[in-house]
Amino acid sequence: MKSDIFDPHKSFLSLKILWIVVAIHFAIAAIFSILIIYNSNLTPSYDYAGFNNALNIFKIPLGILALIIPIVALLAANHRSEQTKEQMRLASENNNFSNFYKHTEEFESYLTEHEESKTKISLPRKFHRLAFPGAKHGNFKVGERIVSKIDEHLLDIILESAGLNDQQKWAEAADRLDFLIQRYAETFYIKSYYSSTSGNSVPVFERTVFIPDGDLKNLIVSVKIISEKIRDALLFDERYEPSELLTEVIEFDYSKIPSSNITNASNYKPFDFRALFMEKSKVI
Structure with a gap:
């Protein structure tokens, strides 16, 4: 997955992909729920039997909604991975930056120490x-x-x-x-x-x-x-x-x-x- 989708500089809740996935699953679940209600002769019942029956009737929409949990967990894991890679990249860049300037300074010192004649490197860097x-x-x-x-x-x-x-x-x-x-x-x-x-x-x-x-x-x-x-x-x-x-x-x-x-x-x-x-x- 591309890091621009899982932008490591954004918080997880700010990612568009998260809300797109959630919205798609809710939309599919809502469509199935509407189809079930429209094509079934349902009578409201608010006792325990009614709630149990509702769970059975709407198990497909509920199953679709339940898929959100593992998918969101997968997205979160991938986002953390991108953040870790970005942290490692920045740490490596900072390390290279420090080493580069240290190497440059040591090189200039080396040239100064070995100036045994009037011949010089005019622009050491x-x-x-x-x-x-x-x-x-x-x-x-x-x-x-x-x-x-x-x-x-x-x-x-x-x-x-x-x-x-x-x-x-x-x-x-x-x-x-x-x-x-x-x-x-x-x-x-x-x-x-x-x-x-x-x-x-x-x-x-x-x-x-x-x-x-x-x-x-x-x-x-x-x-x-x-x-x-x-x-x-x-x-x-x-x-x-x-x-x-x-x-x-x-x-x-x-x-x-x-x-x-x-x-x-x-x-x-x-x-x-x-x-x-x-x-x-x-x-x-």
Whole structure:
């Protein structure tokens, strides 16, 4: 039976279904009584024999009325069941609500305790919502969506980095790569992810690409910095296991990438990060 019929927020006597059932039984009993009286030659008698006879004559209408008692009891039991379920639902919601905010606060404290560098998650609560989509419902496991999202961003960046191996078009490739890295950081609310605040700005079309310390290698290193911050935040869930791709990006030996100072564009040394990464990768 639907809970809107047995509204748990209403008293039992306020339920329409109760009075509909009672009215139907009274109506049927009244119809049978009228038919009996109309089609029988009855004489009123107010002694004990008359009352006993009346009970016998009207036993069908009385039997119909008697059915009201067990039916009402059944309705009352169902209504109590709906009220109990509603109480349990509210208790569960309140418990989930309390646990959600406790989990959020503990997550923020965890981030504060593990701030060992200037790289930060600028909006911890939004990151928490992204990382733990089921938290409001009592599920505090890292969501599958964020895991796949991280891999999608990393794959785009790694594939695009191949353009840095072009002596003539490296600036355009750096522009596209910088855009992807910024998008990666912004998606997960990461800020201050450059290895250095000093560097060179390279104008490319209508954009300006900032190169930390003027070394294009540092643009690639920033991917590791962002990835480490995301991984460390997600490790708040002790059940979380970083994806193979994320682990490979973090553990990659970035010393293999040659320094490419862009102070003088003619001295730029092309390098193929994608090829270097794929040499050891088991994922790509």
